[in-house]
Amino acid sequence: MIEVKNVKKRFIKNVGKKAEEIYAVNDISFNVPDGTIYGVLGQNGAGKTTLLRMMSGIMSPTEGSIKVDDRSYKKHAELIKKDISYLSGNTKLYENITPTELLYIFGNIYEIDKEKLEKRIKEIIKLLNMESFKDNKIGNLSTGQIQRTNIARCFINDPKYYILDEATSGLDVVSSQIIIDFIKEEKKHGKTIIYSTHYMEEAENICDEVLFINHGKVICESTPEKIKKETKTTNLRDAFFEVVGGNYEN
Amino acid sequence: MRIKVVLALLKKEFLNIIRDRKSFITMILLPLLMFPILIGIMSLMITMFSHVDDTIKFGVNYEVSDEFKDFVDNYSDIYKFEIVYEDNETLKEMFDEEELGIYILKEDNEYLIHYDANNTSSIANSSIVQDIYEDYKQEYVANVLENQGVNYQEILDSFKITFVQESITEMGSLVPSMISMVLTMMISSVCFSVAIEITTSEKEKGTLETLLSLPIKKSELITSKYLTVFTLSALSGFLTYISLFGTLFFAKDTLAMLGVVSLDISGKVLAIYFVSIILLALLFSGLLLSITIFSKNLKEAQNTLYPLELLVAFISMLPMFGITGSMKSALIPFANIALLFNNALSTNVDGLFVFLTFASTIVYSVVLIFIVSKIYNQEDVLFSTNSLKYLSFKKGKISRDCLSPLASLVVGIIIYLLATYFTLLFATSSLYFLLAIMPITILFVSIFVCLLSQINIKKSIKFNGFSVKRFICLIFLFLGTYIISNTITNIIVSMFPSTLEQFSQVSDMLNVDNLWLGILLIAILPAIAEEFFFRGIVLTSFKKKYGAVIAIIASALIFGIYHMNWVQGINAFIVGLALGYIYVKTGSIYPTIIIHFINNAYGVLCEFYPSLAFEPSGHVLYILLIVSLIVVIATLYISETKFIDKKTS
Numbered sequence: 001m002i003e004v005k006n007v008k009k010r011f012i013k014n015v016g017k018k019a020e021e022i023y024a025v026n027d028i029s030f031n032v033p034d035g036t037i038y039g040v041l042g043q044n045g046a047g048k049t050t051l052l053r054m055m056s057g058i059m060s061p062t063e064g065s066i067k068v069d070d071r072s073y074k075k076h077a078e079l080i081k082k083d084i085s086y087l088s089g090n091t092k093l094y095e096n097i098t099p100t101e102l103l104y105i106f107g108n109i110y111e112i113d114k115e116k117l118e119k120r121i122k123e124i125i126k127l128l129n130m131e132s133f134k135d136n137k138i139g140n141l142s143t144g145q146i147q148r149t150n151i152a153r154c155f156i157n158d159p160k161y162y163i164l165d166e167a168t169s170g171l172d173v174v175s176s177q178i179i180i181d182f183i184k185e186e187k188k189h190g191k192t193i194i195y196s197t198h199y200m201e202e203a204e205n206i207c208d209e210v211l212f213i214n215h216g217k218v219i220c221e222s223t224p225e226k227i228k229k230e231t232k233t234t235n236l237r238d239a240f241f242e243v244v245g246g247n248y249e250n
Numbered sequence: 251m252r253i254k255v256v257l258a259l260l261k262k263e264f265l266n267i268i269r270d271r272k273s274f275i276t277m278i279l280l281p282l283l284m285f286p287i288l289i290g291i292m293s294l295m296i297t298m299f300s301h302v303d304d305t306i307k308f309g310v311n312y313e314v315s316d317e318f319k320d321f322v323d324n325y326s327d328i329y330k331f332e333i334v335y336e337d338n339e340t341l342k343e344m345f346d347e348e349e350l351g352i353y354i355l356k357e358d359n360e361y362l363i364h365y366d367a368n369n370t371s372s373i374a375n376s377s378i379v380q381d382i383y384e385d386y387k388q389e390y391v392a393n394v395l396e397n398q399g400v401n402y403q404e405i406l407d408s409f410k411i412t413f414v415q416e417s418i419t420e421m422g423s424l425v426p427s428m429i430s431m432v433l434t435m436m437i438s439s440v441c442f443s444v445a446i447e448i449t450t451s452e453k454e455k456g457t458l459e460t461l462l463s464l465p466i467k468k469s470e471l472i473t474s475k476y477l478t479v480f481t482l483s484a485l486s487g488f489l490t491y492i493s494l495f496g497t498l499f500f501a502k503d504t505l506a507m508l509g510v511v512s513l514d515i516s517g518k519v520l521a522i523y524f525v526s527i528i529l530l531a532l533l534f535s536g537l538l539l540s541i542t543i544f545s546k547n548l549k550e551a552q553n554t555l556y557p558l559e560l561l562v563a564f565i566s567m568l569p570m571f572g573i574t575g576s577m578k579s580a581l582i583p584f585a586n587i588a589l590l591f592n593n594a595l596s597t598n599v600d601g602l603f604v605f606l607t608f609a610s611t612i613v614y615s616v617v618l619i620f621i622v623s624k625i626y627n628q629e630d631v632l633f634s635t636n637s638l639k640y641l642s643f644k645k646g647k648i649s650r651d652c653l654s655p656l657a658s659l660v661v662g663i664i665i666y667l668l669a670t671y672f673t674l675l676f677a678t679s680s681l682y683f684l685l686a687i688m689p690i691t692i693l694f695v696s697i698f699v700c701l702l703s704q705i706n707i708k709k710s711i712k713f714n715g716f717s718v719k720r721f722i723c724l725i726f727l728f729l730g731t732y733i734i735s736n737t738i739t740n741i742i743v744s745m746f747p748s749t750l751e752q753f754s755q756v757s758d759m760l761n762v763d764n765l766w767l768g769i770l771l772i773a774i775l776p777a778i779a780e781e782f783f784f785r786g787i788v789l790t791s792f793k794k795k796y797g798a799v800i801a802i803i804a805s806a807l808i809f810g811i812y813h814m815n816w817v818q819g820i821n822a823f824i825v826g827l828a829l830g831y832i833y834v835k836t837g838s839i840y841p842t843i844i845i846h847f848i849n850n851a852y853g854v855l856c857e858f859y860p861s862l863a864f865e866p867s868g869h870v871l872y873i874l875l876i877v878s879l880i881v882v883i884a885t886l887y888i889s890e891t892k893f894i895d896k897k898t899s
Contacts, residue, residue, distance in 0.1 A: 053459070097265050
């Protein structure tokens with residue numbers, strides 16, 4: 001279980017001519033139960049990326065605490081990170097390395113035994129159908145192939161948690177379907193997926209629980225069905241506008 | 251730190267960089283081909299300029315005497331001459347149609363050698379023809395004199411002038427300085443491109459985020475990045491090294507034409523070059539890693555590094571300015587290695603110089619590694635999340651009051667190094683420029699640092715509860731310390747006379763001809779700049795962390811060290827204590843600027859009007875010392891009680 005408790009993240013931004021403190025994440029608390037697909041929803045700039053970065057240990061919170069299986073990042077950063085795979089939609093990969101090499105390097109970083117690693121890489125390549133391009137440079141691959149390579153590198157350590165930050169944004173139907181299928185498949189294996197997006201329809205389809213955030217604050221946390229019921233709407237998109245009220249920037 | 255993880259990271263960096271065709275060219279091909287091409291081009295140019303025809307053909311418009319013909323025949327085993335007799339116009343015509351390279355017109359008793367400046371063989375041939383005519387003239391004069399009964403040879407040999415080389419010159423001076431420049435630039439340029447590739451481009455592509463989400467310790471990340479930059483730049487440095495000494499070995503003949511007398515590359519030279527290359531790579535890696543990480547994208551990185559590249563180019567050219575290096579310059583980073591490259595090949599190098607260069611470079615590298623490790627632990631830097639514009643004077647809520655003591659020390663070191671550079675460069679050539687550039691550098695660097703780190707300088711440069719009465723009190727305090735510092739300096743000088751020698755060198759250097767120029771360059775500019783930095787920045791930074799007392803002492807100490815010699819240094823230390831106290835009491839740098847100005851201006855005035863100088867001796871000195879001590883303590887007491895009370899109430 002991932003527990004997020006009173007987490008704040010402060011940045012310094014130039015607003016007009018003045019420097020100001022901005023809380024990208026402002027006092028957020030929630031728990032992610034094991035074995036669920038947990039959606040973090042909100043418009044651009046709501047603080048989704050910052051929140052997920054803190055949950056995966058890339059950034060540290062200004063205030064508050066994040067615990068993964070009762071361990072905190074301050075003491076057990078490396079240990080926690082072995083259980084988490086983080087994938088962001090904006091991330092590119094190293095262009096001059098082949099997918100196979102990339103998997104070996106990442107496997108070594110996760111300190112996986114050599115024999116076990118070789119076996120696992122073969123499995124992953126077969127599973128994700130990467131046989132045809134496994135030895136091409138990543139710079140020469142298509143977007144879909146790169147996406148599969150990205151998923152492959154998330155698989156390598158067989159993590160307990162996946163944290164996916166807008167992993168489908170900017171992808172075509174086929175490529176984003178690869179990700180959606182991957183999320184559904186991993187849930188079946190009992191994995192926990194924390195997933196941020198601004199595509200409400202997508203979230204409605206796959207999420208067990210959703211968290212609406214706006215201006216760095218939680219505005220609603222529930223299951224999609226409950227939210228729709230409470231707001232008397234038929235889809236998550238309308239529900240979002242209902243919950244946010246007039247309080248959004250356009 | 252886990253070695254396996256570091257190795258995995260290293261593998262990633264190396265594969266990603268070396269497979270790139272562009273970096274392969276800059277890192278492997280260019281270093282290998284650099285020197286053969288360079289020396290090849292130079293030798294080509296030289297052979298072009300010294301191309302002499304087998305038979306030198308020239309036209310004349312006069313009847314050549316038999317003596318001259320015989321004289322020319324003496325040269326037949328070296329040069330063959332073909333002389334064409336024609337009138338002026340035909341000669342000109344033949345010259346224009348390039349049948350003749352040279353023609354000589356005789357006007358009265360003057361021989362005019364016409365040649366084509368655009369034609370290299372014409373230039374080379376004409377100088378030979380000129381030599382022949384000069385030799386002939388000499389023989390002619392000798393003959394005339396001998397006919398008159400004068401022994402020409404004896405007069406000619408009445409005295410001789412011979413050059414004696416003091417330094418053991420192994421090579422011509424241009425070649426070593428050029429080698430030192432190319433070597434430095436080569437290593438730096440590889441370092442630049444690798445550092446950008448593994449920091450900035452990782453940030454730009456977002457892969458840094460992925461790396462940070464992996465179970466990697468910061469120390470492992472930094473180690474792998476540092477080793478990558480270091481290994482690759484050392485590698486290309488080593489390739490340049492092989493290409494350099496290979497070329498020097500195989501192109502002896504060409505080098506002989508370049509003015510290289512004899513080439514004797516000893517094992518010592520080889521070893522010095524090898525170690526220098528390694529150290530240079532070590533230093534560059536630390537420096538560039540700590541800079542490139544700040545840039546968000548490649549364009550920004552290139553813009554940031556451009557001035558640095560120019561600076562490196564400039565420093566590596568130092569040997570070309572004829573600077574050979576003293577023990578002091580062995581402590582200046584980059585310049586010391588450029589000088590070492592040059593000196594090792596051209597003259598004998600001092601063992602101490604080599605040691606100081608190597609030792610100081612290692613120290614600088616370690617400091618830089620420490621800085622890199624600090625920087626890479628800052629989220630702001632890694633994600634460029636702090637979007638504050640650097641040039642923001644506006645009073646924001648977050649703007650800091652002061653730098654950290656460590657940061658202000660680093661800035662101090664930068665200023666000190668710059669000052670040493672400038673002294674090295676301009677001390678003998680342009681004194682006024684040196685005097686002007688020093689305070690301007692201090693101001694520039696400190697303002698730049700303030701803007702860069704969003705320090706609110708307004709706070710330290712405003713008037714704070716400034717009253718005439720208080721100022722008079724502080725003047726008294728200062729006068730007291732002035733006398734104390736003067737007395738202590740006098741005592742030190744009498745105890746260690748060698749320190750005076752050092753000081754008189756400096757004070758001789760500071761001899762300015764014009765009073766007003768002296769006031770401007772020695773009193774006004776330094777007072778503003780030094781107060782701004784030593785009190786406004788250094789003292790404030792220490793005060794916040796360690797309290798006022800330590801801050802005053804530390805800033806005075808740094809102020810003293812900055813003066814680079816014992817006499818001025820100790821003087822500055824004591825004066826610095828007083829100025830620091832005044833700054834702490836008033837919270838403003840204006841009073842200290844005024845007092846600093848008075849102090850320096852008095853020194854300048856004494857130079858012009860020696861009667862003004864105040865040099866007590868014997869009993870007077872001790873009495874003065876005691877009186878001023880009392881004055882100081884009394885003023886301290888008064889200002890402690892009265893003014894503080896007034897302020898708080």
